[in-house]
Amino acid sequence: MEGSGRENLWERDYVISADEKTSIQAAKRKHHSLAPQPEQVTRIEHAYIRKGTWTYLGAWDTRRAKIFGRPEEKNGIGPFDRLVGQVMGQEPYAKAKRVFWVMDNCSCHLGKKSTERLQKKWPNIVAVHLPIHASWLNQIEIYFSIVTRKVLTPNDLSSLNQAKDRIFGFQDRYQGVDKPFKWTFTRADLYQMYAKLKHNEEAGKKRISCCLLLKYATLIMFQSTKVHE
Numbered sequence: 001m002e003g004s005g006r007e008n009l010w011e012r013d014y015v016i017s018a019d020e021k022t023s024i025q026a027a028k029r030k031h032h033s034l035a036p037q038p039e040q041v042t043r044i045e046h047a048y049i050r051k052g053t054w055t056y057l058g059a060w061d062t063r064r065a066k067i068f069g070r071p072e073e074k075n076g077i078g079p080f081d082r083l084v085g086q087v088m089g090q091e092p093y094a095k096a097k098r099v100f101w102v103m104d105n106c107s108c109h110l111g112k113k114s115t116e117r118l119q120k121k122w123p124n125i126v127a128v129h130l131p132i133h134a135s136w137l138n139q140i141e142i143y144f145s146i147v148t149r150k151v152l153t154p155n156d157l158s159s160l161n162q163a164k165d166r167i168f169g170f171q172d173r174y175q176g177v178d179k180p181f182k183w184t185f186t187r188a189d190l191y192q193m194y195a196k197l198k199h200n201e202e203a204g205k206k207r208i209s210c211c212l213l214l215k216y217a218t219l220i221m222f223q224s225t226k227v228h229e
Contacts, residue, residue, distance in 0.1 A: 012097040016087060017139040018059040019104060020075045021147070024167075026051035026157040033156045044154045052160045056147075056167060057083040060140045062102075065180045067143060069171050071164050077108045081121070088122045100126045104135050139181050143174075 009015070029045040036042045055075050059068040068087050072079035084101070093099050101118070103109045109118075115127040130137055151170045157163045 009100075010097065012092075013100065014064070014093055014096050014098075015062045015100045015102065016059050016093075017062055017102045018057075018080075018083065018109075019135070019138055019140045019144070020080070020106065021056040021058065021144045022075055023053050024056055024152065024163060025053045025155065026160045026163045027155045028158045029156050033154065042154070044156060048155075051158065054160055054163070055079065056144075058140050058143060059083055059087050060143050062139050063180060065175075065178050067171055067174060069168065071168075075106070075108060077117075080106075080108045081117075084118060084122065084125075088125070093124075096124055098126050099124055100128050102128045102130065102138055104130045104138060105132060142181055146174075 027048040028051050030047045030049065031045040033045065034043040055072045057070050057072055057075075057079055060066070061068075068083070070079075070083055070086060072082075087093055088099065099122070105111075108114070109127075111129070118125045118127060135141055147167060147170065151166050152163075157166070
């Protein structure tokens with residue numbers, strides 16, 4: 001996990017949580033949906049016609065509550081680098097001391113080669129890779145879940161353009177009304193769990209579990225630590 005040293009985050013440091021929401025489908029229902037009425041819930045036709053899929057790439061500034069997004073036909077190195085360029089090409093990120101990018105282990109931003117590729121283009125990037133099977137630690141997933149519930153459910157979209165208009169309309173609105181996410185599972189909770197594992201588990205399993213928990217704690221720190229001035 002590159003760039004995960006135990007340092008304070010400073011005023012000119014920024015933390016970006018990034019990921020891809022793939023296979024967003026436009027599904028046109030064969031019959032119109034019926035709006036809810038007194039004593040009757042919304043009615044959605046089960047059968048639909050597929051109108052295509054696309055990928056929504058998102059980057060969430062965990063400290064400023066800013067969301068950046070872009071539509072792409074598919075996922076890959078090119079689409080991801082375009083997202084990074086969209087963010088890093090503007091202030092305050094372009095001249096920031098450090099910009100931490102929290103990412104999972106998708107092939108387009110995996111490992112040392114990915115870190116070197118990004119830092120060659122944007123030297124102030126610090127790549128932070130999630131432990132395997134730990135996507136829940138990436139705050140962009142919280143935003144994606146909100147999009148799924150509030151924008152894409154129910155999926156009754158006549159075209160991909162309608163899906164894009166709805167998602168980016170919501171994104172624009174979200175910029176002005178929200179604030180940074182606050183973890184309900186804090187570092188203190190995590191260290192308490194760590195202490196229990198250290199006390200109770202057998203030595204062989206203890207080393208593995210405690211190592212992962214320390215990585216989790218580091219990621220929570222990156223995305224929730226207060227600014228040090």
